[in-house]
Every structure is written in C-alpha cells, then in structure tokens.
Amino acid sequence: MFNITGDYHTHTKYSDGKGVIEENVQKAAKIGLKAVAITDHGLNRIARGLKRKHFEKIKRQIADLSDKYKIKVLFGVEANIISSKGFLDLKEDDFKFFDLVLAGYHVGVYPKGVKDAFWMTKNFLYRNSREANTKAYINVIKKNKIDIITHLNSKIRVNCKEVAKAAYEHNILIELNGKRIDFTRDEFMEMYQTGVNFIINSDAHSPSRVGDISVAENFLKGLDIFKERIVNLHSIPVFLKGK
Numbered sequence: 001m002f003n004i005t006g007d008y009h010t011h012t013k014y015s016d017g018k019g020v021i022e023e024n025v026q027k028a029a030k031i032g033l034k035a036v037a038i039t040d041h042g043l044n045r046i047a048r049g050l051k052r053k054h055f056e057k058i059k060r061q062i063a064d065l066s067d068k069y070k071i072k073v074l075f076g077v078e079a080n081i082i083s084s085k086g087f088l089d090l091k092e093d094d095f096k097f098f099d100l101v102l103a104g105y106h107v108g109v110y111p112k113g114v115k116d117a118f119w120m121t122k123n124f125l126y127r128n129s130r131e132a133n134t135k136a137y138i139n140v141i142k143k144n145k146i147d148i149i150t151h152l153n154s155k156i157r158v159n160c161k162e163v164a165k166a167a168y169e170h171n172i173l174i175e176l177n178g179k180r181i182d183f184t185r186d187e188f189m190e191m192y193q194t195g196v197n198f199i200i201n202s203d204a205h206s207p208s209r210v211g212d213i214s215v216a217e218n219f220l221k222g223l224d225i226f227k228e229r230i231v232n233l234h235s236i237p238v239f240l241k242g243k
Helices: 021-030 052-069 092-097 114-125 130-143 160-169 185-192 214-219 224-229
Strands: 006-010 035-041 072-080 100-104 173-177 198-201
Touching (some): 006 021, 006 072, 021 052, 130 160, 160 173, 160 185, 173 214
Parallel strands (some): 072 100
C-alpha cells in the first residue's frame, strides 16, 4: 500500500464535484494527508466549469481552511486543452491565482477556434492519429507553465513515451490517476525510462474519494522499485510558485 503525502487533484461543486471545499479538506486532514489541492475544471467547460469571478473567494476560503484544519491547502485548476496548438483555457493573467496548474483533455469543452473544433470532433467520433494528438500534448507542455499532465491517454490517444520525454525536459509530472489509468504497463515502463517523474492523485469528485488511489496502487502492484520517482510518496512537491 502506498502512503501519499498529499492529494493534488480533487474537484468540488465549483465544477462537477459533489462536495464543497471544506469537505475535501476535512477528509484529507482526517486521513492524515499533509496537503490537498482544490483543482476544479477549467473555464471553457460547457457546463460546470470554474469561473474567474470565484477566484478570490476560493483563495480566501482556502487560507481559512488551512488554518482551521492545520493542513496545506492549495488552489489549483485542471485546465482544459482547447487546441491542437497547445492552448489551454487560461489567460496569462490567470496563472497568478494558482498554486499549481494541471492540464488534461476533456470532452464537453469549448474549443479555441474552428480548426480546433474539427480536431476535437474527430477525436470524439473516431480518434485522430496518435501522431497528431501527441504533437498537441507536446505543444501544451512547451507553451504553458504547468505542473501536471492528468489522465494521459484518456479520450485522446497519444504516444506516451514522446509526451513523457517532453514532460521530463520541462520538469512536468505525469499523473497516475486514482480513478482510471489509460496507458499500459509497457507504456508506463517506456515513460519511466525517459526520466520523467510521476504523481499519484485521486481525481476525487466527491469528498469520500479524497486520497483514494486504489486504481493506481493496483496498476503499480509489484513495481515498488519505481516509488522513488513518484514525488508525493516521499515529499511535498514544489509547484508553480516555487519554481
């Protein structure tokens, strides 16, 4: 069994989660985590996405809850990939609000432009080529100051090794998602060999699942040799503001 120091991917009612921020923090403190991040879905989600008007309110609430529960609480976002050119649904000025930024591909998101709508539609209907999608992820990595790539290979197929190479070069973590893992063990081994580091998160959409990494644990069963490359098993990771 793995003991994570913090869970850095959780959702609340500010996007499509079922609980409020305090419930996530309360659960994290109860199970002995040293840190938890509130990382609701980005702003281009067609329904139930984070809103800029809530940024300041969330930051104040997080500061209060950190004091109340004596746990490090971070304000983050799971930004949406909205373009094959690597754009996210964040403005340059948004980054100052966040302690960490995650990036992932999701359906039900407004694209950046017409060509991007076509790219997303192709992925939804019958999958684009792995080469085209891999280039999109590499563009995301090169274009944005992000910390974590979430649930790689979900909804959109890529060459995981090539994405991991780019992530390693830019000091970005690859997530081992506690809800679903869409790459194979062979693909994991290929990513590992690039030198990239990993992080295990719950991707909790309800407070009861905060800290639940059972899917990732089962995936890694028998691979304890790789623990040193999973950053939240042995330390508190340093994210955006600390770089």
